[in-house]
Amino acid sequence: MAGRRKVDDKEEINMTPMLDIVFIMLIFFIVTATFIKETGVDVTKPTAETADLKKLANILVAISDKGEIWVEGRQVELGAVQSVIARLYAENPKGSLSIQADEEAPGYHIVDVIEEAKAAGVNKISVSLELPQ
Amino acid sequence: MRKKHGSDDDEVEVDLTPMLDIVFIMLIFFIVTATFVKELGIDVAKPDESKKDKPEGPRKTISLAVTEDCWVRLQGRRIDPGQVSPNVQRLMAERPDAPGIITIEGEAPTKCVTEVMDQMLLGGVAGLSLRTEGGR
Numbered sequence: 001m002a003g004r005r006k007v008d009d010k011e012e013i014n015m016t017p018m019l020d021i022v023f024i025m026l027i028f029f030i031v032t033a034t035f036i037k038e039t040g041v042d043v044t045k046p047t048a049e050t051a052d053l054k055k056l057a058n059i060l061v062a063i064s065d066k067g068e069i070w071v072e073g074r075q076v077e078l079g080a081v082q083s084v085i086a087r088l089y090a091e092n093p094k095g096s097l098s099i100q101a102d103e104e105a106p107g108y109h110i111v112d113v114i115e116e117a118k119a120a121g122v123n124k125i126s127v128s129l130e131l132p133q
Numbered sequence: 134m135r136k137k138h139g140s141d142d143d144e145v146e147v148d149l150t151p152m153l154d155i156v157f158i159m160l161i162f163f164i165v166t167a168t169f170v171k172e173l174g175i176d177v178a179k180p181d182e183s184k185k186d187k188p189e190g191p192r193k194t195i196s197l198a199v200t201e202d203c204w205v206r207l208q209g210r211r212i213d214p215g216q217v218s219p220n221v222q223r224l225m226a227e228r229p230d231a232p233g234i235i236t237i238e239g240e241a242p243t244k245c246v247t248e249v250m251d252q253m254l255l256g257g258v259a260g261l262s263l264r265t266e267g268g269r
Binding site: 017019022023025026027030032033036046047048049050051052054055056057058060064068076098099102103104105106107108110111114117123124125126127128130131 | 149153156159160162163165166170171172173174175176177178181199218235237239240241242243244245246247249250251255263265
């Protein structure tokens with residue numbers, strides 16, 4: 001090859017490693033994807049020092065300061081909570097329930113929701129809190 | 134492109150571009166919609182209904198009540214919620230690994246309940262359960 005410049009170089013890029021990585025990432029995201037439905041209402045969560053991260057909390061139930069129960073963007077009556085939780089649990093069996101209770105809400109609502117959740121078969125329940133600033 | 138029959142040397146060129154397109158789009162979709170769960174909280178569990186109804190409960194638990202005006206009733210004494218942690222620590226020395234049971238009286242607000250939950254965990258209880266008066 002004495003000084004000849006090849007203008008028409010066709011270099012074949014081997015795409016196999018990139019495909020491997022892309023497929024693995026895709027499968028990872030598909031497997032870990034859960035769809036979290038927001039409650040529909042913002043509450044002022046109480047603070048606690050011992051609050052820790054609940055990574056599997058994907059069933060969210062909020063209790064507003066007036067004691068209203070909100071799930072999936074709608075307000076529900078206490079009697080209907082069990083079936084809603086049961087349905088959400090069926091969609092995400094590995095999930096746990098997180099009760100976002102407003103700090104001014106009467107505490108007995110939390111117990112009511114816990115009871116409904118147990119009736120729906122959910123045993124991993126936590127009360128949602130914030131860490132003190 | 135003449136096909137040679139029976140040849141082991143056939144090279145079929147599969148065009149991977151459409152598959153890559155789809156795969157990239159799906160990947161970007163999942164990356165974008167991946168939310169990192171920021172729920173912080175404390176685990177609770179409801180105590181067995183077969184246990185006694187009295188706030189004092191079975192001896193192997195640390196049981197207290199939160200009143201409507203944010204006081205704590207522990208072993209018959211009224212104490213301030215901030216004092217719960219040292220009291221619980223003392224009780225834990227007598228009953229190691231005891232779970233905690235909090236009875237919520239009347240309209241006691243959530244923030245009082247959660248403060249007591251926090252204090253009990255700081256005092257070292259093994260777990261927490263919430264109940265209401267009358268075992269609701």
